Amino acid sequence: MELERGTFLYEAWTARWSLLEGLMVTISSSVMTIIIGTVLGFAVGLVLTYGMLPFRILARLYVDIMRGIPVLVLILFTYYGLAILKIGVKPYWAGVIALSLFCISHVAENVRGAVQSIPQGQHEAGMAIGMRFFQRLRYIILPQAVRRALPPWVNTALEIVKGTTLLSVIGVVELLLANQQAIARNYMILQFYMAATIVYIIINFSIAQAAAALERRYAYLRY
Amino acid sequence: MVLLSARDIHKKYDETEVLKGIDLDIEQGQVVALIGASGSGKTTFLRCINLLEEYHQGRIELEGESIGYSANGRRRKLGERQISAQRAKIGMVFQSFNLFPHMTAEANVMLGLTKVRGMSNAEAQERARHWLDRVGLADRRQHYPYQLSGGQQQRVAIARAVAMEPRLMLFDEVTSALDPELVAEVLAVMQDLAKSGMTMVVVSHEMLFVRDVATRVVFMDGGLVAQSGTPDEVLHNPQTERLRSFLGRFHGIFGPV
Numbered sequence: 307m308e309l310e311r312g313t314f315l316y317e318a319w320t321a322r323w324s325l326l327e328g329l330m331v332t333i334s335s336s337v338m339t340i341i342i343g344t345v346l347g348f349a350v351g352l353v354l355t356y357g358m359l360p361f362r363i364l365a366r367l368y369v370d371i372m373r374g375i376p377v378l379v380l381i382l383f384t385y386y387g388l389a390i391l392k393i394g395v396k397p398y399w400a401g402v403i404a405l406s407l408f409c410i411s412h413v414a415e416n417v418r419g420a421v422q423s424i425p426q427g428q429h430e431a432g433m434a435i436g437m438r439f440f441q442r443l444r445y446i447i448l449p450q451a452v453r454r455a456l457p458p459w460v461n462t463a464l465e466i467v468k469g470t471t472l473l474s475v476i477g478v479v480e481l482l483l484a485n486q487q488a489i490a491r492n493y494m495i496l497q498f499y500m501a502a503t504i505v506y507i508i509i510n511f512s513i514a515q516a517a518a519a520l521e522r523r524y525a526y527l528r529y
Numbered sequence: 530m531v532l533l534s535a536r537d538i539h540k541k542y543d544e545t546e547v548l549k550g551i552d553l554d555i556e557q558g559q560v561v562a563l564i565g566a567s568g569s570g571k572t573t574f575l576r577c578i579n580l581l582e583e584y585h586q587g588r589i590e591l592e593g594e595s596i597g598y599s600a601n602g603r604r605r606k607l608g609e610r611q612i613s614a615q616r617a618k619i620g621m622v623f624q625s626f627n628l629f630p631h632m633t634a635e636a637n638v639m640l641g642l643t644k645v646r647g648m649s650n651a652e653a654q655e656r657a658r659h660w661l662d663r664v665g666l667a668d669r670r671q672h673y674p675y676q677l678s679g680g681q682q683q684r685v686a687i688a689r690a691v692a693m694e695p696r697l698m699l700f701d702e703v704t705s706a707l708d709p710e711l712v713a714e715v716l717a718v719m720q721d722l723a724k725s726g727m728t729m730v731v732v733s734h735e736m737l738f739v740r741d742v743a744t745r746v747v748f749m750d751g752g753l754v755a756q757s758g759t760p761d762e763v764l765h766n767p768q769t770e771r772l773r774s775f776l777g778r779f780h781g782i783f784g785p786v
């Protein structure tokens with residue numbers, strides 16, 4: 307296929323490597339953040355629910371503060387804060403750290419809500435057959451709570467993918483900034499933003515579909 | 530032989546005392562029916578026995594072993610490991626079934642056997658099948674709780690408790706949440722258990738069941754044991770006005786002739 311100079315496809319083809327790289331940065335920072343945020347958020351969520359009082363208060367403080375700060379501010383704060391403290395991290399990592407801090411707080415709150423929504427009778431039924439706290443958690447409470455936490459978890463994951471666009475302000479060349487750089491060369495504003503938008507929609511649609519499939523997989527568990 | 534003895538059990542919620550010094554001895558093999566008006570403390574007492582509630586005074590012993598609190602010296606709550614081990618010796622069935630909704634009937638029964646009793650899967654499964662069979666649910670082993678009727682769920686809950694081979698079984702109004710036509714199947718299972726020699730404490734408003742199955746009836750009133758004796762003594766010769774009026778609610782089946 308011959309591509310004519312000056313068409314969108316031509317310009318996109320010219321910029322393909324930097325766009326692809328931007329896409330990879332978006333995906334890798336999202337995945338990294340979601341994994342860190344889910345694992346640590348899960349732990350913080352349990353502390354929030356069952357932790358000893360001082361730890362619970364600390365966790366509560368953390369969650370409330372993180373959820374109250376605009377993500378952009380969190381990103382700038384982390385990036386420049388670390389720089390001021392002379393901790394040298396690349397913008398990419400500063401961004402992943404900031405998004406993770408945000409993600410942890412949301413996952414923690416989701417997990418707490420899901421765990422507390424399991425009726426006390428489930429704990430008591432476990433106690434009555436002699437199960438200990440961690441056994442009850444592992445075999446009775448969490449299997450039910452995880453299924454309830456899935457829908458809000460998907461929301462959080464989608465927020466994170468969208469949130470990676472904010473990393474552009476600290477110079478991380480993710481998908482949005484890669485597009486902006488292409489636009490700076492060819493002024494095809496509408497076309498490139500549209501293309502970027504479609505890619506974000508595809509990513510998030512895929513995540514939502516994967517989660518929906520997971521939910522269907524367990525749909526037989528109606529309770 | 531005395532299996533369980535409760536001495537002077539006092540329990541407060543905040544400032545209100547709801548158990549005001551319960552004394553009760555339960556003999557091996559007895560079926561004790563706990564009756565009494567709503568709010569008289571029946572549920573609270575059962576929950577104290579199984580350590581689901583803490584109580585601030587009194588002592589409960591199971592086969593001579595102090596339950597929940599250290600026997601000598603300062604009164605101190607036992608550790609989680611000890612308490613869990615003690616709870617495993619006492620089975621409890623709840624009004625609201627409390628089956629694990631994410632597990633099949635069989636898995637519900639197996640969970641305690643594998644995780645608490647340390648049985649292999651095969652052993653546990655065999656025992657679960659035996660008990661589901663015994664409560665008449667051989668063909669419902671692979672069903673999830675939501676696929677079962679209330680009566681069937683409650684029978685699974687009984688199988689789950691009994692399969693642990695407890696020394697004592699506690700039943701708290703286990704038929705109260707059931708449609709009337711499902712009550713009989715659950716009572717039949719309990720009667721079968723009673724016949725097999727299981728020691729049971731049964732809170733129930735099913736007076737015909739109490740009369741026919743209980744070996745002893747205990748009337749609770751205002752957080753105390755007000756009268757206790759054979760079904761005949763308690764149901765037909767109430768010693769207090771409170772008991773007379775309580776029994777009077779059951780369509781005049783009982784009470785003085």
Ligand SMILES: Nc1ncnc2c1ncn2[C@@H]1O[C@H](COP(=O)(O)OP(=O)(O)O)[C@@H](O)[C@H]1O
Nearest residue numbers: 542543547565566567568569570571572573574
């Ligand atoms: N968790 C609780 N907090 C405060 N009061 C309670 C609680 N549970 C029960 N009570 C009170 O204790 C009393 C005894 O309740 P309960 O043992 O449930 O009686 P019963 O089972 O005989 O109906 C009632 O007055 C009830 O309101």
Ligand SMILES: [Mg+2]
Nearest residue numbers: 571572573702
């Ligand atoms: Mg009650």
